[in-house]
């Protein structure tokens with residue numbers, strides 16, 4: 001378990017983290033989400049003892065990082081995959097880490113295998129691609145077989161295979177009962193792996209919820225999208241049944257308060273042709289954008305709140 005307790009971190013006049021509290025639980029992937037500059041990395045750096053909090057604390061398994069008797073065995077971290085000496089080979093880097101933390105050498109080969117780096121273990125890190133560097137960072141995080149993992153943007157720079165691999169890895173780690181705290185600024189990426197999401201903006205907690213709760217809170221649940229040959233006729237008929245109807249243009253209506261099958265039945269009775277009918281559940285991104293709207297100084301029009309059809313939250317992982 002990772003507990004962030006009333007954490008505040010200031011740099012001069014900048015408040016990077018502002019009285020933030022949340023818990024990442026064992027056996028779950030907790031997505032840690034926020035726009036650029038929201039304070040995610042600062043929170044994670046405090047968690048691993050790289051920064052001193054101005055106030056509050058981050059506890060891992062009930063202890064501050066500095067108090068942990070065997071930090072690598074308790075908390076594996078990948079905050080900046082480029083922080084490895086470029087002249088070292090991957091194997092030497094991991095062996096040095098293992099030696100300084102009393103971890104058996106054999107574990108180095110295990111994590112090289114786990115992260116698919118065996119064939120390049122003898123190469124100097126300076127020759128590594130971004131993706132190989134990320135894998136090495138994750139190998140180091142796994143070295144102590146830790147009960148908790150903190151990964152800062154682990155899919156950054158990874159190709160499609162790498163992204164899939166990270167998703168599988170974090171789900172497996174959680175299924176083994178570990179605590180996984182995973183940051184991203186991409187809601188759709190976290191939606192595929194996280195059990196809960198903690199959303200922050202300008203250092204403050206904006207939401208701590210399951211994906212389903214987030215969507216519900218945004219009012220995005222239960223929206224039906226229908227494309228029809230007669231939007232005006234259908235809209236009037238649906239409003240007559242108490243539905244709230246937005247005309248999105250192009251024959252498309254967004255309908256709330258009436259289930260999809262009823263929208264179809266009303267269309268049939270009204271004599272209009274239904275060209276498309278879908279439950280609109282793509283409101284996760286919408287929920288996130290709405291939540292963080294005030295936390296982003298200059299959001300471009302193209303990034304503004306919008307609908308769309310996406311996966312069902314909490315569905316396939």
Ligand SMILES: Nc1ncnc2c1ncn2[C@@H]1O[C@H](COP(=O)(O)OP(=O)(O)OP(=O)(O)O)[C@@H](O)[C@H]1O
Nearest residue numbers: 011014016034035036037038039040041042043185
């Ligand atoms: N060492 C530092 N000195 C001064 N200000 C800092 C320092 N580190 C972070 N900040 C500021 O604190 C705020 C939060 O930064 P942080 O890197 O934690 O955000 P983030 O959510 O991780 O963003 P990103 O997604 O861009 O990495 C930003 O305004 C940043 O400029």
